[in-house]
Amino acid sequence: MVTYFKEILTGFYSLLAGMAVTIKYFVKPIVTVQYPRQKLSMSPAYRGHTEFVLDLETGTHRCIACEMCARICPSQLITVEGVKIDPKKKVPRKYVIEYQYCSLCGLCVESCPTKALKFSEEYRLAGFSREDCVVDLLARLQAQQQRAGLAVTPRPEARREEGEAKPEGEVKG
Amino acid sequence: MHEPGQEEKTYVLNFGPQHPSTHGVLRVELQMEGEFITKAAPDIGYGHRGHEHMAENRNYQQFLPNMGRVDYLHALAYNQGYCMAVEKLTGLEVPERAEFIRVITAELNRIASHLLWVGAYLLDLGAFTPFLYCFDDRENILDLLDRVTGSRLTYCYYRFGGVPKDIDDEFMAGCRAFITRLRGRFKDYDDLVTKNIIFIKRTRDIGVISKEQCVRYGLTGPMVRGSGIPYDIRKSEPYSVYPRFDFEIPIGERGDIMDRYLVRIREMAQSLRIIEQALDKLPDGPIMAEKVPKRIKPAAGEVYQAVETARGEFGCYIVSEGDIKPYRIKLRVPSFGNLSILPEIAVDTLVADLVAILGSIDVVVPEIDR
């Protein structure tokens, strides 16, 4: 009988002790953020989709269309089509990622020999269709250049020299 | 509804796969006699993605992001297990600093996993408030890990031969602040949960697992430690730089839910100790081994590497045939073994207790299904 009442008392006390914790935090500062009205800044390492690094010295990207990134990508979602603009230099004519398959592993960024890629800070990445998630990195770079007031890199024409094999753009499979 | 002349049948109850208090998509088929369970049969496989098969048709690096998605709550331990297995296979040496960074981040991730478990488990039992505090604390860890790994949940951070990004002073300061903060919070958790009469009534002497059962079912992690067996891969088969740190393996006495809960809480405190020591001893130096080949092409052979995740022993078994792709990767996941004991301990309990028992196993269903 005594233990019965003792249990009720200690039990009741334990509930009060728990309540005290809640009250303690009730008067502490708010820790949540009212998202659409308040925004947090992204951490420096945040991984959005990939984008070209805008090299401020040359005013354009550093990609040499070597397709290292396309080859290492686990989901094979990068499509690079290169074109030779002179015998030594190759630039991408098309660089498209299908972001919906990206696992944000960072292997493409690390494998790039010219460090031409980085992760963007884009986080509003939801879309209504699959096409909404396809990102054209060249178009994105052009927009970036415009905003920075730099000369826009034109998209090189597909030019095939005699005897040269068809550029292997589709690296899938 | 019994009509005269009809014989009494056992009642079959489907617990899940969409039940709010199961975790992920796990279905447990229960045979009931009144309120009591006579048979419980877990039905798994809803989240099967074929990770092991995926490994066979991609090269070693390309399998890295998969490791963040097997057990999404303690992804860094899986990263570590897989990287260490491949490093063993190829004979890559990991620089000391990288090992320390791995330990710090993996331990932070372990705390995050336990915090999520505490929050979600108490939610199962009907306590809503602790959940918010746990997630508040966990958010701190996610912010810290976000700074170095770039992701908040499905990490893909370790590489063969080290880590790709160094930690900075801000991260270290953040870690130290977090250690102080969480230590101060343990008392609140104690007042709020451990001493709470409702919690005690629902967990004391419920779902008892004996030592003998633990061994028979091959349980690992807090399940086996809750029953009083101090088995932790970090101590029993030390890997990485764990032998250099001073920490204890908390164990329970009775093997009931309460003990498993306490083991996890105390483990968080031990993880904090490890992080603190690792921050103090953090050596300078490179974070990536020199001469990591662009293409990992190990010689033919096989290797097994086990690590301790928040749920128990994760083992990565790789068979190589000297190709750039592994011939076979087998993942030994802790939750699969841990869940296998459910049919035995669920018998003759109430449905409400089943929720408590199932939660205390801390299953991560994608990990079981793989």
Ligand code: SF4
């Ligand atoms: S982004 Fe880098 S790796 Fe990819 S094609 Fe361009 S230069 Fe090569």
Ligand code: SF4
């Ligand atoms: S982050 Fe990984 S998955 Fe995404 S594009 Fe780069 S390599 Fe492919």
